[in-house]
Amino acid sequence: xxxxxxxxxxxxxxxxxxxxxxxxxxxxxxxxxxxxxxxxxxxxxxxxxxxxxxxxxxxxxxxxxxxxxxxxxxxxxxxxxxxxxxxxxxxxxxxxxxxxxxxxxxxxxxxxxxxxxxxxxxxxxxxxxxxxxxxxxxxxxxxxxxxxxxxxxxxxxxxxxxxxxxxxxxxxxxxxxxxxxxxxxxxxxxxxxxxxxxxxxxxxxxxxxxxxxxxxxxxxxxxx
Amino acid sequence: xxxxxxxxxxxxxxxxxxxxxxxxxxxxxxxxxxxxxxxxxxxxxxxxxxxxxxxxxxxxxxxxxxxxxxxxxxxxxxxxxxxxxxxxxxxxxxxxxxxxxxxxxxxxxxxxxxx
Numbered sequence: 001x002x003x004x005x006x007x008x009x010x011x012x013x014x015x016x017x018x019x020x021x022x023x024x025x026x027x028x029x030x031x032x033x034x035x036x037x038x039x040x041x042x043x044x045x046x047x048x049x050x051x052x053x054x055x056x057x058x059x060x061x062x063x064x065x066x067x068x069x070x071x072x073x074x075x076x077x078x079x080x081x082x083x084x085x086x087x088x089x090x091x092x093x094x095x096x097x098x099x100x101x102x103x104x105x106x107x108x109x110x111x112x113x114x115x116x117x118x119x120x121x122x123x124x125x126x127x128x129x130x131x132x133x134x135x136x137x138x139x140x141x142x143x144x145x146x147x148x149x150x151x152x153x154x155x156x157x158x159x160x161x162x163x164x165x166x167x168x169x170x171x172x173x174x175x176x177x178x179x180x181x182x183x184x185x186x187x188x189x190x191x192x193x194x195x196x197x198x199x200x201x202x203x204x205x206x207x208x209x210x211x212x213x214x215x216x217x218x219x220x221x222x223x224x
Numbered sequence: 225x226x227x228x229x230x231x232x233x234x235x236x237x238x239x240x241x242x243x244x245x246x247x248x249x250x251x252x253x254x255x256x257x258x259x260x261x262x263x264x265x266x267x268x269x270x271x272x273x274x275x276x277x278x279x280x281x282x283x284x285x286x287x288x289x290x291x292x293x294x295x296x297x298x299x300x301x302x303x304x305x306x307x308x309x310x311x312x313x314x315x316x317x318x319x320x321x322x323x324x325x326x327x328x329x330x331x332x333x334x335x336x337x338x339x
Contacts, residue, residue: 005293013289031288035295042299049300056293062283063290067255068238069280071262075273087331095327103319112311116304120315124323127291132253142297143304147316149295154320162321168328170335177328181320184287210256217251 005056012037026157029185031149063128070126070206077203084200087172092204095180096211097219099124104223114224119143121216123151126183129209137220148183155182156189171197179204230279233271237262 016030016037042052053060074081081088103120112120119139122130127148134144159182163174175197178186183205191198241258244250250257265271298305305312 009289009292013292031291031295034289034292035298038292038296039299042296049297052296053293056296059290060293063287064238064242064255064258065234066283066287066290067253068234068241068258068262069276069283071237071259071266072273072277072280073284074259074263075266078267087334090334091327091331094330095323098326099319099323102322103315106318107311107315110311110314112308112315113304116308116311120312120319123316123319127294128287129253129256131294132255136251136253140301140304142294143301145291145294146298147312149291150316151320154317155324159324162324163328166325166328168332170328170332172335173328173331176331177324180327181324210260213252213256 002051002054005052005054006058007055008038008041008052009034009056009059026153026185026189029149029153029156032153035146035149063131067128067132067209070209073202074206077199080199080203081207084172088176088200088204088207091173091176091180092208092211095176095204096124096208096215099181099208100212100216100219115140116143117223118220120147121220122212123147124181124183125209125212126205127152129213133213133216137217149185152182152185155186159186160189160193172200175200176204180208183208227279230276233262233276234279234283237265 013030013034016028016033020028020030038052042049100121103123104117107117107120118137119134122133122144125133125148127145130144130148131141134141155178159178163177168174168177171194174194175190178190178197179201187198187201187205190201237258238255240261241256242254244257245252245254262271266273
């Protein structure tokens with residue numbers, strides 16, 4: 001196994017994390033910048049994705065245990081879930097379903113191919129889960145991974161401003177909307193403004209991941 | 225060795241989830257099933273929080289770098305991204321706007337009159 005893929009990923013990601021540590025902004029997002037940089041380097045050097053993945057696949061494999069580990073933050077948030085059970089249930093069932101349907105129908109209306117429709121439906125769910133769901137429903141996991149990151153960046157960049165402009169003041173509503181719509185990157189942004197909203201956002205992200213992974217495969221059968 | 229207990233539990237539940245997903249031919253990813261099983265074990269007291277807490281947090285906090293390799297795979301699909309740019313980016317932005325506003329409004333309506 002050649003070590004270049006994993007070495008390149010660690011070096012590039014570390015470099016961009018350092019930059020983000022100094023300048024926190026949506027455009028210094030290390031995930032997107034690393035993806036673009038590595039893809040460009042491979043392309044410029046004439047390397048294939050397969051040769052890169054020979055060792056970089058180890059990092060992708062770790063997404064499995066990372067998703068299992070999400071049980072811990074959900075377990076620790078069980079009191080918050082109990083306290084806001086009604087709001088969280090409604091927000092996730094309605095928001096999670098709207099995320100799937102609006103992505104599917106907009107893409108279809110704009111002339112998207114079937115593989116695009118399948119790959120875009122899990123875009124509001126945290127990447128690790130979205131990749132698993134995309135694989136299961138016959139989408140392109142690589143396309144899904146990029147769309148999820150872009151959705152997160154969108155939430156990170158303008159989510160809070162959008163909630164401000166539309167006059168949504170309730171902290172639970174703000175946290176849930178950010179977590180359900182733009183998962184980890186949305187959560188990372190709102191937690192800077194409001195700790196309660198941030199905690200609710202993190203929980204909403206995990207719970208929406210569970211909800212979507214259970215509902216989407218069945219919904220897709222109906223939509224297709 | 226304490227870290228091995230946490231890792232054994234996390235990888236064990238991952239394997240259990242993957243096995244269940246493929247054996248029963250379920251559409252839910254094995255990792256999500258593994259999470260639900262671990263959550264059930266924590267809630268039921270079969271697994272204590274401090275057995276897995278630090279190892280799980282290590283995984284969760286370092287998740288971002290794990291998205292990079294699958295994301296780089298987009299280089300194989302550049303032509304698809306170009307030919308489908310309008311449906312892909314159009315749906316991304318419109319669905320984002322609809323989802324965040326509908327979710328926020330739904331919860332706000334429920335909270336009205338309680339504050």
